[in-house]
Amino acid sequence: MTNQKGSISIHTENIFPIIKKWLYSDKDIFIRELISNGCDAVNKYKKLISLGEAKGNTDEHYKIKVSIDKENSALIFEDNGIGMTAEEVEKYINQVAFSGAEDFFNTYKDKMNEENDIIGHFGLGFYSSFMVSKKVQIDTLSYKENATPVRWVSEDGLEFELTQSDNRETRGTTITLFLADDSKEFLEEYTVRNIIDKYCSFLPVDIYLETIKTEETKEDEVVDTTPINDTNPLWLKAPKDCTDEEYKEFYRKVFKTFDEPLFWIHLNVDYPFNLKGILYFPKLKNEFELIEGKVKLYNNQVFVADNIKEVIPEFLLLLKGVIDCPDLPLNVSRSFLQNDRDVSKISKHIVKKVADKLKSLYKNERENYEKFWDDIQVFIKFGCLKDESFYDKVKDSILFKTINSQYITLNDYLENCKEKHENKVFYVSNEEQQSQYIKLFKDYGLDAVILDSTIENHFISMIEFKNQGVHFNRIDADLSDILKDNDNEGNKEIKTDIENLFKDVIGDRINNYSVESLKSEDTPAIILISEQSRRMSEMRSQFAGMNFGMSFEEEKTLVINNNSSIVKKLVSLKDDETKKEKVSLICNQIVDIALLSNKELDSKELDEFIKRNNQLMSMVISL
The missing domain is CATH 3.30.565.10 (Histidine kinase-like ATPase, C-terminal domain)
Known part of the structure; x- marks a missing residue:
């Protein structure tokens, strides 16, 4: 040549x-x-x-x-x-x-x-x-x-x-x-x-x-005659030909982990586009903001990139998996992918397959689905917030864990509780911190659901919007009429005396005061926080440094139990000048114990609480 x-x-x-x-x-x-x-x-x-x-x-x-x-x-x-x-x-x-x-x-x-x-x-x-x-x-x-x-x-x-x-x-x-x-x-x-x-x-x-x-x-020289690649990855096989152990082994191999996935979805589409892959559900718990999944995108078995949000919806990136789509070009700009109709169709199809899998587990493997729920709930809730079509597909498969360790749907909860509090959902955001309220609810045969992840406020707002007339209230946000002892409402004059006593002693530390006849005599008082004010306060903390033109402080209400023997004794001593200091001491102690049952005291309040405890112990010893 x-x-x-x-x-x-x-x-x-x-x-x-x-x-x-x-x-x-x-x-x-x-x-x-x-x-x-x-x-x-x-x-x-x-x-x-x-x-x-x-x-x-x-x-x-x-x-x-x-x-x-x-x-x-x-x-x-x-x-x-x-x-x-x-x-x-x-x-x-x-x-x-x-x-x-x-x-x-x-x-x-x-x-x-x-x-x-x-x-x-x-x-x-x-x-x-x-x-x-x-x-x-x-x-x-x-x-x-x-x-x-x-x-x-x-x-x-x-x-x-x-x-x-x-x-x-x-x-x-x-x-x-x-x-x-x-x-x-x-x-x-x-x-x-x-x-x-x-x-x-x-x-x-x-x-x-x-x-x-x-x-x-x-x-x-030592010659290695073993190929360094796998020419027949698992996603190319028909799902019916794959064993559970093969899926688990592929997961461990690709993501270099010793953990096992909860379950998986095998994608196998030939029309209207070519799409194959496997999506795994790892154990997410509630730390989703700290966990980045990894969904690998391939083109005819050639790796393109991890976590391409234009192809794989953002909420699915909490998962791990591989997607092989020969219909996608290997080297293009993100803007091209965003405007490509085929890319949009592929993304929607992946969402549909994930939703179908969740619905199938709910319907056919309810026991396993409930076992998985604590690990996958954050993923599902995040997906509902990010993709309305995903919510529409899985809304009837969303579970709520109750304080009695049962897993039920929203409709189940509303039906079970309609005679006691119609269209109202009570929830717990911190089981330890709100343990007093949980005990109170159980004593009265009431139920509440546990919503303790960082996205629950947004999720609750979405559920309320989608289900007009349904309202979520944290377990410490509303005193249900069920908690009141309607047979023993108490003397109105005595209630006024109790309220005035605490107002005079406590002052503006508490926004509102209320005296109710609670069934339990062991609880002198509880703190309730307005649901709306608490949500606004939490929103302000999420956007720290931003000026909204108003303060969003939590609106607290002290509910004093006039059935409490301690409260009754305080009322009887309120006009005794020799007991005035002790009455003030006990009133403050009751309030701080109620606050502690709701949330931690700030440093100044805690210092005062410790001093009063020491005074009370000294008084007991001197008796």
Whole structure:
């Protein structure tokens, strides 16, 4: 063949700088691109054989070998795929952005079925090698009879030299990168192995990695004949052919964990788009803000990126899994994905499959679903807040754990409690802090649900909006009429005396005072906090530093029990001047104990509480 020199034709004006600055944000992406090109070349050759367009054996051992040559500061990628002629090098290499895979598919599309197993869309992929190289050399031999091996060399990606090759005698392509001084880290086998594991661990062609030994180290050479990738990942199998242990083992392998997932969803769609994958539900508990899941996006078994929110909805990123979608391009901007209709359809389909799985578990495996609930509830609630369509699909499968350790739906709770408090849901946000109220509710045969994650306020507001007329009240926010002893309402004059006594002693530490006849005589007083004021106060704390033009302080009400023997005794002593100090001491103690049952005292209040305790102990000792 005739030696040739020339300039590379840029299909799109000034596209070459984009390769370095925009298209490939990760420097190591060139390894993915070159290995994927090798895989593409193998698949093309196998497809031609199956179409009768090439002579060969589809059972041949096809492979890609990556070699590290430290002596020459080179990284070598070799495949036994379709190879290229000089004309094809001119067409696919010298004309940047001309996709060889796309051209191949267009040529043979009439003979191919709907499954396009050519990775494709790598038009710019080869040129990513110039991000790390001072010189790139291609040696290639086409599968075509009497083809001549070709060598292509370029030192800057803009000028090239095309000659006959003297080191390629068999079909396929060898790409040699002579690494730049600032890219020598790619001569370390550990580094290259990790990159291949990241991007190419599931490519459908065997990948081998070796470090070329020097004369001094050849005697110690140990050749590893095991591929470093898995060519048949679990997501390609039919769900009916996969065992539970295989799912668990794949989870541990991909995410490098010893934990087991709660359950999983196997995606297997061929129409109207091609989508396969497995989504796992890990144990999330309530610390969702501290946990970032990992959903890996693949294109024909080539890793693209983790957690692409345009493809996988944000709330699903709390999960772990793999999604393989050949219909998505490998190298595009986020804005393209946001505006692509197919991407939107894929995202909606994934949400639907997750919702279908949850509904199926609720309906067919209720016992297991309840066991999982504490771990998955944050994910489900977050999903309902982020995606209205998801809420509409799973709303009847949302469970609420009660203070009696039962798991019921909202409708179940409302039906069970309608005679005692219709359309009102009592809830607990902190079981330890609100233990007194929980005990009180249990004593009166009342029920409440436990809502103790950080997103509950938003979730409650959404549920109230979706279910007009239903109101959520924290267990310390409303004194249900059920707690009152209606048979012993007490003398109104005595109630007034009790209220005035506490108002005079306590003053404006408490916003409101109320005297009620509670059934339990053991509780002198309890603190109630207005539900609305508490929500506003919590909202203010979430947006610390922002000025809303008003203060959102919690509105507290002290409910004093006139059935309490302690309260009755205090009323009888209120006019005794000799007992005035002790009455004041006891009143303050009652209030602080009520506050402690609701929340922690601040430092000043706690200091006063400790002093009074010491005084009370001194008084008892002196008796």
